[in-house]
Amino acid sequence: MIPEYFSYTDSFLHKADPRMKIVSAACVTGVVAFSRSYSTGICGLILALFLIALSRFDTGVVVRRLLAVNFFTAFLWLTLPLTYGGEALTLGFVTVSRQGIAMAALVTLKANCIVLIFLALVSTSPVSSLGHALRKLGVPEKLCLLFLFSYRYVIVIAQEFQRLLRAAKIRGFIPRTNIHTYRTYAYLFAMTLVKSWNRAHRVQQAMVLRGFNGRFYSMYIQHPTAVERVFFGGITLLAVGMALLELRG
C-alpha cells in the first residue's frame, strides 16, 4: 500500500490547483538545491516552515518524515568532517575539518528544506491529480501514463509477490545465506515479472475493449483562483529573488 498520509486534510494548500503547486515547488527547490550559501538555504527553510504551517499537517508525521531524510544526512556528518580537508579543527581528541562541517550543515539544511517544500506543495495533492497536472504542464503523455499506472499497480504487483512468498513460506521456506535461498528468490522475482507482464496485457485488453486509443482524457478541469495565482506567483517570485541573491553573493 502507498498511503497518502498527506493528501486528505482540507487546507488552502490541499485545495489549490496542483499545476501551480508543482511549478512553484520546482522553482523553489531548484534554487535551494543549487545554492551554495546558508542565506538562500535559510530563506528556503523559513518559506518551507511557513508552508508546512499553512498545510496544517500533524507535526508528528512531519517529524517522522524528516527523521527518515536525516538518517541519510547522518552519514554525511559521519564522513565529511573527517575526510573533507581544509582548515583543521581540534575537538577534544579528534581533529575535524571546518569546511567539512560547514558542508554537512549546508547539505542537511538544503535536504530538509526541499523535503518540507515537497511535503507542503506536492504531497498535498492526490497522485491522480498530480498525474493529470503534469500532463497539462506539457510533460509527455507516456511519462504521465507511466506515473499513473505505476501508482495504480505497484501495490497489486507487491501483493502478488507477497502471495508467492507466502506460498513458499507455508512449504517450509526459511531464507538463509545459501544457494537454495538465492534460487528461490530468483524464481519468485521472475514469476512476479511474468505475472505483471500478463497483468499488463490484460489491463491493456480491458482498456482497448473500452475504446482506448492512446489518449487519456481527464474529467477534472480545475482553474486556479485569483488568490492562488497571487500566492503561488509570490512564491515563484521569491524563488527568483533567492536565485538573484545567490548569483550576486
Next chain:
Amino acid sequence: MEKEQAVVAIQNVSFTYPGREYPVLDAMNFSLGKGKVGLIGPNGSGKTTFFHIIMGLLTPGEGKVLFKGSIVQGEKGFQDLRKSVGLLFQDADDQLFSPTVLEDVAFGPLNLGASPEEARKTAQETLKNLGLRDLEMRVTHRLSGGEKKLVSLATILSMQPELLLLDEPTNNLDQETRLRLIDILNGLDLSYAIISHDWDFLEKTTREVYVIEKGRITQCEKASLHEHHHAHVYGDHPHHHGD
C-alpha cells in the same frame, strides 16, 4: 435463437493455443442475441477463449465472427463491435485502472467521444442506477473485492452496450455482493451471457444454459441444473431447486 436476432455469432470457429495438441474450440457455432444465457463447462474448456474471440482479443485459427449479421474484419471492425458488446473480466483489478471510481466509469464514454461533462453525467447516472453513488470519489485500489466487481460492471454499463459478456462474475464474491449482483442483473433491460461454475447463480440470472465441453457447445436442460451437490454453509440462506 432466431438468426436475425443475433447481435454476435461465431461460425465454424476453431482455436488451438500454441503448443497444445487439441483445439479448445473445435468448429464451434453459436450466436448470442436477445436473452439471458448461461455458459458452463470444466476448467480449460474454452469458455473465456470463446468470449475473447468474440471481442477480437484472440484471433481464431479458422472461422468467422459475425456482428449483426456481417463478418467482422480487422481491428476496425472489432472497434465497432466493442461499442455494442461489453466484457466483464474475471479479475476486477484488470478492469479498474483509473485512480478514482468516477474516472474509471467515465473512461469508456470519454473514449466514445463524450465531452467531460457528458461523461461525468453518464458515469454518475450509471453509478446511481447500481446504487454505487457513494463510491464515486473513492480510489479504485482501496475498494473491497465486492465493490471492485460492481464498479467494474458499472464501467461497462456506462458505455450503454446492447450485449454484456460476464466472465465468472461470482468468483471470490461474498454472499451479500453475490445477491446484490443477482438483483442488478435481473433488473437490467439488457441481453447478457454469463460464464460461471456457480449453478445456483446461473439458475437465478439466466433463462437458458449451455455447456462447453471438448470444443463443442450444447444446450443443457434447465432441469438438470438442480442436480448438484453443495454444502449449505449459510444454513439460513433460501435456495431454489427449480420445479
